[in-house]
Amino acid sequence: MKVFIILSFIINLVCPTVYNYHVFVYGTLKKGQPNHSIIINTTIGQAEFLSHARTVEQYPLVIATKNNYPFLLNVPGKGKLVHGEIYSVDQKMLDFLDEFEECPELYQRTKVQLEVQDGDGEGENTLKPGSIEEAFLYSTNTYEPEWLQKPTYDNYDTNGDHGLPYHEDTSPE
Numbered sequence: 001m002k003v004f005i006i007l008s009f010i011i012n013l014v015c016p017t018v019y020n021y022h023v024f025v026y027g028t029l030k031k032g033q034p035n036h037s038i039i040i041n042t043t044i045g046q047a048e049f050l051s052h053a054r055t056v057e058q059y060p061l062v063i064a065t066k067n068n069y070p071f072l073l074n075v076p077g078k079g080k081l082v083h084g085e086i087y088s089v090d091q092k093m094l095d096f097l098d099e100f101e102e103c104p105e106l107y108q109r110t111k112v113q114l115e116v117q118d119g120d121g122e123g124e125n126t127l128k129p130g131s132i133e134e135a136f137l138y139s140t141n142t143y144e145p146e147w148l149q150k151p152t153y154d155n156y157d158t159n160g161d162h163g164l165p166y167h168e169d170t171s172p173e
């Protein structure tokens, strides 16, 4: 046991686990949502949950397209304060997320200001409740104008009472 602790200490010194990027997820990647398995898949890359958080500014989070994708429209000041989760991810995971989010065609990755809600993250990298953090956000500028008229949500749940569950539908339009 002692040997193990000393060994893991040395390994951590020599090759520390480097999670370079903070990413805010508000949709299907959150805990309990249909694509959360991506975040916890270590074959894809490394990710560590840091905290729940809420956007400092309001954004319209809407559900759109035939697949009922959650989209955060890049229109700060409209919609609601959006709840989600901050993860620390490595380059491999960030690259996969860019691909998954069809960035930059469908979603664009920008930085957003967040208010940390709880510090129940794993390990020592937990964030301080109430502090303001910056993280990457996948939102979109390439939305249909009528999406601005859709109902907005503050806390996405695929099985919410909106009745618009997310699904991958490969049939043609």
Ligand SMILES: *[C@@H]1O[C@H](CO)[C@@H](O)[C@H](O)[C@H]1NC(C)=O
Pocket: 034, 035, 038, 100, 166, 167, 168
């Ligand atoms: C995301 O979730 C949808 C719906 O469950 C699924 O069809 C799709 O394969 C998932 N994508 C990835 C990359 O896991």
Ligand SMILES: *[C@@H]1O[C@H](CO)[C@@H](O)[C@H](O)[C@H]1NC(C)=O
Pocket: 037, 038, 041, 042, 043, 044
């Ligand atoms: C993890 O990702 C790999 C590579 O994309 C995939 O082959 C594997 O099925 C995934 N595992 C789980 C549990 O989703």
